[in-house]
Amino acid sequence: MDKLIISKNDLPKLLDDLIKKYTVFAPTNNNDTVIFSQIKKANEANLNYLNSQYPPKALMLCQTETLFKFKPGPKGDIESVKLDEKKIIFGIRPCDAKSMAILDHAFSGDYKDPYFLTKRDNTLLIGLSCIKPGVNCFCTSFDDSPASSKYVDILLTEIGDKYYVEVMSDRGKQITKGASKFFKPAKESDAKSKKEAEKKAISAIKRTQKTDKIAEKLDKIFDNKFWKEVADRCVGCGTCTYLCPTCHCFDIQDESTLTKGARVRVWDTCMNPEYTLHASGYNPRPARANRVRNRVYHKYNYYPKNFNVIACVGCGRCIDLCPVNIDIIDVVTQAGEVKP
Amino acid sequence: MVNEKELQDAVEKTVKKGDVKYVVGYEKGTFGFQAMPSFAYKPEDAKKFIFSPLCVHNLAVFPMLEEKPPLRKGEEPDSRKIGVVVKGCDSRAIVQIIQEKGLDRDKVVIIGIPCTGVVDPKKIEAKFPGQVKNVDVKDDGDKFVVTIDGKTTKVAKDELMPDKCKTCEYPTPILYDILIGKEVKGTKKEDYKDVKVFEKKSMKDKWEYWEKQFEKCIRCYACRNACPLCYCKECMVDQLDPQWVRRSVDVSENTAWNLLRAFHLAGRCIGCGQCERVCPMGLPLMELNKKLEKDVKELFEYTAGINAEEKPLLAMFKPDDPEEFIL
Numbered sequence: 001m002d003k004l005i006i007s008k009n010d011l012p013k014l015l016d017d018l019i020k021k022y023t024v025f026a027p028t029n030n031n032d033t034v035i036f037s038q039i040k041k042a043n044e045a046n047l048n049y050l051n052s053q054y055p056p057k058a059l060m061l062c063q064t065e066t067l068f069k070f071k072p073g074p075k076g077d078i079e080s081v082k083l084d085e086k087k088i089i090f091g092i093r094p095c096d097a098k099s100m101a102i103l104d105h106a107f108s109g110d111y112k113d114p115y116f117l118t119k120r121d122n123t124l125l126i127g128l129s130c131i132k133p134g135v136n137c138f139c140t141s142f143d144d145s146p147a148s149s150k151y152v153d154i155l156l157t158e159i160g161d162k163y164y165v166e167v168m169s170d171r172g173k174q175i176t177k178g179a180s181k182f183f184k185p186a187k188e189s190d191a192k193s194k195k196e197a198e199k200k201a202i203s204a205i206k207r208t209q210k211t212d213k214i215a216e217k218l219d220k221i222f223d224n225k226f227w228k229e230v231a232d233r234c235v236g237c238g239t240c241t242y243l244c245p246t247c248h249c250f251d252i253q254d255e256s257t258l259t260k261g262a263r264v265r266v267w268d269t270c271m272n273p274e275y276t277l278h279a280s281g282y283n284p285r286p287a288r289a290n291r292v293r294n295r296v297y298h299k300y301n302y303y304p305k306n307f308n309v310i311a312c313v314g315c316g317r318c319i320d321l322c323p324v325n326i327d328i329i330d331v332v333t334q335a336g337e338v339k340p
Numbered sequence: 341m342v343n344e345k346e347l348q349d350a351v352e353k354t355v356k357k358g359d360v361k362y363v364v365g366y367e368k369g370t371f372g373f374q375a376m377p378s379f380a381y382k383p384e385d386a387k388k389f390i391f392s393p394l395c396v397h398n399l400a401v402f403p404m405l406e407e408k409p410p411l412r413k414g415e416e417p418d419s420r421k422i423g424v425v426v427k428g429c430d431s432r433a434i435v436q437i438i439q440e441k442g443l444d445r446d447k448v449v450i451i452g453i454p455c456t457g458v459v460d461p462k463k464i465e466a467k468f469p470g471q472v473k474n475v476d477v478k479d480d481g482d483k484f485v486v487t488i489d490g491k492t493t494k495v496a497k498d499e500l501m502p503d504k505c506k507t508c509e510y511p512t513p514i515l516y517d518i519l520i521g522k523e524v525k526g527t528k529k530e531d532y533k534d535v536k537v538f539e540k541k542s543m544k545d546k547w548e549y550w551e552k553q554f555e556k557c558i559r560c561y562a563c564r565n566a567c568p569l570c571y572c573k574e575c576m577v578d579q580l581d582p583q584w585v586r587r588s589v590d591v592s593e594n595t596a597w598n599l600l601r602a603f604h605l606a607g608r609c610i611g612c613g614q615c616e617r618v619c620p621m622g623l624p625l626m627e628l629n630k631k632l633e634k635d636v637k638e639l640f641e642y643t644a645g646i647n648a649e650e651k652p653l654l655a656m657f658k659p660d661d662p663e664e665f666i667l
Contacts, residue, residue, distance in 0.1 A: 237562035323618035
């Protein structure tokens with residue numbers, strides 16, 4: 001597809017143009033943190049960021065999603081919600097974009113989730129290459145790159161005073177065509193500059209996870225005491241799962257007053273004992289060791305077996321913010337070395 | 341400076357006695373400025389133990405996180421003690437829990453470390469960004485000594501310490517079985533300067549400030565789980581019938597959660613700052629805790645976690661207790 005360039009001066013103009021036609025989400029400052037939120041003007045976006053505090057999966061699988069609203073009445077009075085708003089997620093990192101592709105498997109399997117899939121179909125991803133990866137970034141452990149264009153409609157990579165633009169889909173092409181005044185065809189030297197920026201970013205990633213044959217290895221150590229040793233220090237909060245771009249478990253509740261109500265689904269976490277608690281009082285994952293193990297197995301064993309992809313993108317959020325330094329890079333690497 | 345050898349020897353001796361299930365202390369972390377909780381089940385595990393200004397966790401949470409799996413017929417419960425390495429503030433959590441009868445004094449072996457202040461992980465990461473390898477940080481009088489790739493930098497403690505250390509009145513553990521090194525005298529005073537400034541703001545400004553903070557909350561409950569005093573068997577936010585707080589994550593429910601958490605710790609919070617440290621969204625939770633601590637001190641002349649013999653604040657009544665807040 002097309003390779004273009006856009007100058008740094010023109011990028012805000014493009015963004016303002018897009019805001020007129022789409023609901024645009026971009027990384028924005030919120031006190032000391034950066035999160036994805038809707039922007040009304042280009043200058044609200046902060047494109048000089050490492051990554052958002054919590055992942056933009058929250059725009060597809062909202063932390064609180066109203067499934068429908070209801071009012072009391074003899075036949076019930078149900079109101080459905082509008083989902084097909086045209087959205088753009090601007091400035092998404094390649095790792096988070098990959099997470100969307102990973103989530104597609106879960107939401108388009110035996111049961112097609114209309115909420116996730118409608119939003120996904122109506123959302124364009126305009127990615128921004130990660131040229132200065134963080135301490136705990138390890139996307140390269142999954143043969144991916146901080147400047148990967150695989151999972152976005154358009155990828156921007158900063159090269160000097162301009163961005164190298166890779167158009168990856170027809171939807172992306174419509175955007176660049178519609179705003180052709182801002183784009184120029186890329187020269188060979190621009191492509192070279194992108195490659196250099198990518199190479200530099202890759203070499204800045206210092207941490208690696210060993211994932212070779214990990215699904216098979218995990219099959220053999222399910223009952224190993226290793227999991228208890230890892231989980232000893234776990235305090236059982238949901239930070240790792242809520243900040244994970246591929247974790248997608250949810251809980252459904254009816255929340256109502258006397259006059260109105262809504263069925264909502266909210267993020268849930270397998271770190272919570274209640275997550276697997278049966279109505280009988282029996283809990284198949286009674287201890288933290290069972291729950292910590294489940295998080296690792298879901299990503300490195302169940303998902304690869306079901307969908308042929310590891311459900312981790314290497315964004316490093318769970319490592320950065322775990323209260324007790326449970327470090328998935330080390331945990332998985334060490335699990336691979338445990339003798340069955 | 342804490343003598344790590346002395347600490348390791350004490351831990352080894354404690355584990356050797358056989359009446360202790362494990363001792364929880366600290367070991368080196370996996371990257372940057374991390375240390376992590378470490379468990380010594382065997383005497384030789386004590387060799388991993390460290391103590392440095394990076395040991396920011398309050399390990400008093402671990403006896404409270406003990407899981408009691410259902411017993412098989414004829415099986416006896418594991419009634420061995422748990423050893424905990426504590427700093428001054430951490431020890432206050434144990435005192436408070438003992439006071440509340442959440443923990444038996446004879447069921448814990450307390451290894452106390454007189455503390456001269458730890459670092460605030462966020463501050464030190466901001467000052468020395470991008471550290472992949474585990475960094476060595478040492479204590480040297482009124483400075484922290486940070487060694488990165490052989491290069492040593494001394495930084496004034498005030499620059500890197502969390503606020504709780506700047507106003508710490510109890511650097512030496514209040515209760516201990518073994519003390520590592522010499523007692524450190526508390527010379528600082530908690531004057532609630534920031535609380536007093538905040539109290540002067542208008543109701544509208546206060547609400548605007550907290551609304552913005554609570555909006556960020558993702559309800560991961562890290563604040564609750566890292567808190568040694570949050571040890572209810574079933575937390576009220578997990579209850580479904582009645583459901584006190586809805587599962588919806590919005591500013592209204594988030595406010596309910598954060599205020600309930602703070603109120604449930606009134607007269608109980610010992611100010612170790614774990615809630616604020618672990619919050620992934622950076623909510624300044626200690627500002628709430630400090631306000632309640634100040635009110636409790638002024639109204640009832642009570643300070644949590646300094647006397648295991650005393651009754652908990654909410655379990656005692658004095659005829660002259662102020663009651664002007666009762667509507």
